[in-house]
Amino acid sequence: MGRFTRTKCAVPYPIPPIEFNNPEYLRHHGWMLKALDLAEQAGIEGDVPVGAIVVDGVGDAIAMAVNRREQDQDPTAHAEVLALRQAGLVRKNWHLTDCTLYVTLEPCAMCAGAIGLARIKTLVYGADDLKAGAVRSVWNIPDSPLSNHRLQVIGGFLEESCRSQLQDWFAKRRQ
Ligand code: ZN
Numbered sequence: 517m518g519r520f521t522r523t524k525c526a527v528p529y530p531i532p533p534i535e536f537n538n539p540e541y542l543r544h545h546g547w548m549l550k551a552l553d554l555a556e557q558a559g560i561e562g563d564v565p566v567g568a569i570v571v572d573g574v575g576d577a578i579a580m581a582v583n584r585r586e587q588d589q590d591p592t593a594h595a596e597v598l599a600l601r602q603a604g605l606v607r608k609n610w611h612l613t614d615c616t617l618y619v620t621l622e623p624c625a626m627c628a629g630a631i632g633l634a635r636i637k638t639l640v641y642g643a644d645d646l647k648a649g650a651v652r653s654v655w656n657i658p659d660s661p662l663s664n665h666r667l668q669v670i671g672g673f674l675e676e677s678c679r680s681q682l683q684d685w686f687a688k689r690r691q
Pocket residue numbers: 594595596623624625626627628
C-alpha cells in the first residue's frame with residue numbers, strides 16, 4: 517500500500533488513509549480535512565489556500581476562517597488571526613485556554629504570536645513553512661522567551677495533503 521490513496525471525490529488534494537484507530541487522532545483528522553476544504557475555497561477565490569479552525573474543549577468548532585489577504589487587501593488577514601478573532605467574539609472572551617487551533621500551514625511570526633496571546637491549548641498544523649514558519653521551521657516562537665504560555669504543538673498533521681494543496685495552487689498560478 518502506498519503512502520496515500522488519491523480519493524476520487526471532489527477534493528483535488530490527496531487524502532491519506534486513516535492510520536490509527538485512536539480517538540484523538542481521528543478528531544484531528546476530521547478537523548484537518550475540514551480545514552483543507554476551507555483552504556480549497558480560499559484558493560479558488562484567489563488567496564493562498566490556508567484554512568484554520570478553532571475547536572473548543574468539548575469538541576465544537578467555534579470559528580472557521582481562511583486566508584483573505586487578497587480578498588480584503590489586508591496584510592494581517594491570515595486564517596489563524598481571523599479564526600482567533602472570531603473565536604473571541606463567539607466566546608465573548610479572548611482567553612481560548614481550552615481550545616485547539618487547526619491550520620493547514622505552519623503559522624508565521626504574527627500568527628504564532630497571536631496564538632500565544634490567545635492562550636490556545638493545542639496547535640495542530642499541516643505543512644511546514646520553510647520560508648516563514650515561526651513554530652519550528654525558521655523560528656520557534658512558542659518555546660522562545662517571547663512566549664510565557666505553554667503551547668502543545670502537533671506539527672506535520674496530514675502534511676502531504678496540505679503541502680500538495682499549496683504546491684498545486686502555486687503551480688496553477690504560474691501557468
Ligand atoms: Zn500568519
